[in-house]
Amino acid sequence: MKKKFVCLLMAAACTASLAACGGSASETTAAAAADTTAAETKAADDTTAAEAEETTAAEEKEEASEGKQLIMATNAEFPPYEYHDSSMTGPDGSDIVGIDAEIAGAIAEKLGMELVIEDIAFDSIIPELQSGKADIGAAGMTVTEDRLVNVDFSDTYATAVQVIIVTEGSEIAGPDDLAEKTIGVQQGTTGDIYASDDFGDENVDRYPKGVDAVQALLQGKVDAVIIDNEPAKVFVSENEGLKLLDTAYAEEEYAIAVKKGNTELLDQINGALAELKESGTLDEIVAKYISAE
Numbered sequence: 001m002k003k004k005f006v007c008l009l010m011a012a013a014c015t016a017s018l019a020a021c022g023g024s025a026s027e028t029t030a031a032a033a034a035d036t037t038a039a040e041t042k043a044a045d046d047t048t049a050a051e052a053e054e055t056t057a058a059e060e061k062e063e064a065s066e067g068k069q070l071i072m073a074t075n076a077e078f079p080p081y082e083y084h085d086s087s088m089t090g091p092d093g094s095d096i097v098g099i100d101a102e103i104a105g106a107i108a109e110k111l112g113m114e115l116v117i118e119d120i121a122f123d124s125i126i127p128e129l130q131s132g133k134a135d136i137g138a139a140g141m142t143v144t145e146d147r148l149v150n151v152d153f154s155d156t157y158a159t160a161v162q163v164i165i166v167t168e169g170s171e172i173a174g175p176d177d178l179a180e181k182t183i184g185v186q187q188g189t190t191g192d193i194y195a196s197d198d199f200g201d202e203n204v205d206r207y208p209k210g211v212d213a214v215q216a217l218l219q220g221k222v223d224a225v226i227i228d229n230e231p232a233k234v235f236v237s238e239n240e241g242l243k244l245l246d247t248a249y250a251e252e253e254y255a256i257a258v259k260k261g262n263t264e265l266l267d268q269i270n271g272a273l274a275e276l277k278e279s280g281t282l283d284e285i286v287a288k289y290i291s292a293e
């Protein structure tokens with residue numbers, strides 16, 4: 001193992017803005033509105049005055065998005081963050097469920113918007129945001145410097161680790177043993193990027209879905225799979241003959257992506273995320289899909 005593992009801990013950079021959504025601006029607006037109505041004693045009837053006092057800047061913003069669609073691009077092949085489950089109904093009424101789907105559902109609800117989930121290839125998510133076809137990318141997406149060139153990310157909502165899956169009898173015991181081996185990954189993911197950097201393009205086999213890479217491992221077509229820890233646990237538990245190595249490969253942070261420069265939506269998302277963290281809803285969503293060990 002020659003190269004150092006990439007470590008993308010952006011927690012410090014991403015948490016700073018969480019508490020910044022106080023009420024001072026809206027209080028001022030409400031006070032101003034109250035003053036105005038006091039002065040104009042004749043004109044305004046009671047209803048108008050009450051409305052003016054209650055309508056804060058934040059509410060006005062929310063009303064602007066009220067009833068609009070919030071289009072989420074994802075790749076629903078990534079349990080427990082997003083996957084199809086025909087026995088459940090997801091937040092947009094489809095069978096796409098999981099942590100990201102529910103977080104996005106909760107954010108949309110706070111913004112008074114209707115969530116619509118689009119299930120596409122993982123490496124199409126950023127282009128969809130850039131072209132404006134989707135508003136948010138929520139896909140267990142890792143914040144990386146390269147991606148930050150093309151999209152903006154919200155505050156982070158989860159940490160993850162890239163892990164290595166091998167077959168039970170494998171001699172591979174850690175990243176050092178991966179040199180000259182064939183590594184299966186999901187195309188365009190950080191697992192793909194890190195493995196290609198560290199072990200060479202020619203040693204990496206890319207599959208459209210993580211589960212396809214896992215099937216390739218079971219069939220002996222690849223020697224190991226590098227993928228995020230939570231889906232890895234699901235895939236190992238669903239397939240006999242596989243094991244997870246306990247040596248972590250790289251640590252990372254998940255966040256929601258938006259089109260570069262869409263600060264209005266980004267601020268709304270960060271505000272909603274902060275509320276979901278504060279109220280414990282985020283933890284509840286995670287606990288619904290990941291049982292504590």
Ligand code: ARG
Nearest residue numbers: 075078139140141142189190
């Ligand atoms: N965290 C990894 C990345 O950002 C993998 C995400 C894959 N997500 C998915 N929904 N398939 O590259």
